[in-house]
Amino acid sequence: MSPRPDLGPKPHLGYTQSRIERAAELRGDDAAVAGLAAQTTAGAYVIGGDWIVLKKATPLNEALFTFDEARALGASGETVFLGLIDGAARFGYGLAPSAAETLKNSEGYLVTDLRSIAVQGLVDAADLPPIAEAKAVLHWHLRHRFCSNCGSSTQAVQAGWRRDCAACKAEHFPRTDPVAIMLAIIDDQCLLGRSPRFVPTMWSCLAGFIEPGEAIEDAVRRETREEAGITCGRVTYFHSQPWPFPSSLMIGCHAQALSRDIVVDRTELEDARWFSKAEVESMLLRRHPQGLTTPPPVAIAHHLIRAWLEDETAFD
Numbered sequence: 001m002s003p004r005p006d007l008g009p010k011p012h013l014g015y016t017q018s019r020i021e022r023a024a025e026l027r028g029d030d031a032a033v034a035g036l037a038a039q040t041t042a043g044a045y046v047i048g049g050d051w052i053v054l055k056k057a058t059p060l061n062e063a064l065f066t067f068d069e070a071r072a073l074g075a076s077g078e079t080v081f082l083g084l085i086d087g088a089a090r091f092g093y094g095l096a097p098s099a100a101e102t103l104k105n106s107e108g109y110l111v112t113d114l115r116s117i118a119v120q121g122l123v124d125a126a127d128l129p130p131i132a133e134a135k136a137v138l139h140w141h142l143r144h145r146f147c148s149n150c151g152s153s154t155q156a157v158q159a160g161w162r163r164d165c166a167a168c169k170a171e172h173f174p175r176t177d178p179v180a181i182m183l184a185i186i187d188d189q190c191l192l193g194r195s196p197r198f199v200p201t202m203w204s205c206l207a208g209f210i211e212p213g214e215a216i217e218d219a220v221r222r223e224t225r226e227e228a229g230i231t232c233g234r235v236t237y238f239h240s241q242p243w244p245f246p247s248s249l250m251i252g253c254h255a256q257a258l259s260r261d262i263v264v265d266r267t268e269l270e271d272a273r274w275f276s277k278a279e280v281e282s283m284l285l286r287r288h289p290q291g292l293t294t295p296p297p298v299a300i301a302h303h304l305i306r307a308w309l310e311d312e313t314a315f316d
């Protein structure tokens with residue numbers, strides 16, 4: 001076996017390890033939530049669709065606004081109670097996407113997307129999980145203004161964690177869409193693919209939505225077979241990651257490949273091929289002679305690949 005590579009300290013997996021205590025028992029208590037919102041320690045993340053509004057500052061921009069500051073930016077569509085951090089209430093303040101875009105021209109604000117914020121480290125890393133939480137729930141509100149059962153308009157209740165239909169009494173809850181993301185392995189090689197959406201040098205794990213009635217392991221085997229023609233046997237769970245684009249949960253797995261002949265589904269992937277450990281190590285460390293790379297540490301694919309390089313898959 002080749003010596004374990006020195007890849008440096010393990011980076012943080014983006015949007016995970018939230019410090020928020022969700023305090024779900026308070027959501028139905030309007031007076032308690034209003035009381036928390038009125039406290040001087042309360043703060044809100046301001047989100048307009050895909051845009052996150054930050055206060056420009058150095059070295060890191062500030063993500064948290066007081067309610068007075070947030071209201072001065074524009075009316076709130078919905079506000080969601082995210083929970084408590086050391087007793088201080090945190091909220092998501094839903095600004096109209098058009099209002100957020102207008103702020104791009106304002107002095108003092110940085111309006112950008114969450115991917116850029118995470119990859120470029122534009123805010124304190126501790127702010128990423130609550131921003132992800134707020135973005136996912138507020139996006140759900142924007143897309144669920146009408147009842148999926150009877151078509152009547154719905155109203156937000158439970159501090160932003162449910163929408164109720166007064167006409168048919170249906171209750172609607174924010175949804176999370178599970179995605180299987182996997183690194184298939186055979187001997188000393190792993191399977192990586194390229195989506196046409198990627199920057200030209202990047203290769204990553206295959207991934208796909210888990211379908212109704214499907215186990216995680218079966219989704220891993222199906223996606224690998226559909227996208228690359230590779231049959232997989234044993235599948236082991238690695239880690240998961242909220243991925244609020246708009247509301248996915250990435251479920252990372254390693255999979256034991258049982259075949260080697262790749263047949264690429266060109267409607268899904270630009271290309272897929274086997275990579276050796278030595279080549280993937282050079283990609284992860286940004287030393288590949290052709291400049292090929294793996295995804296950045298904010299993404300779970302980076303961690304799936306790194307765990308394999310460090311012999312930390314459950315197969316080892």
Ligand SMILES: [Zn+2]
Nearest residue numbers: 147150165168
């Ligand atoms: Zn209804």
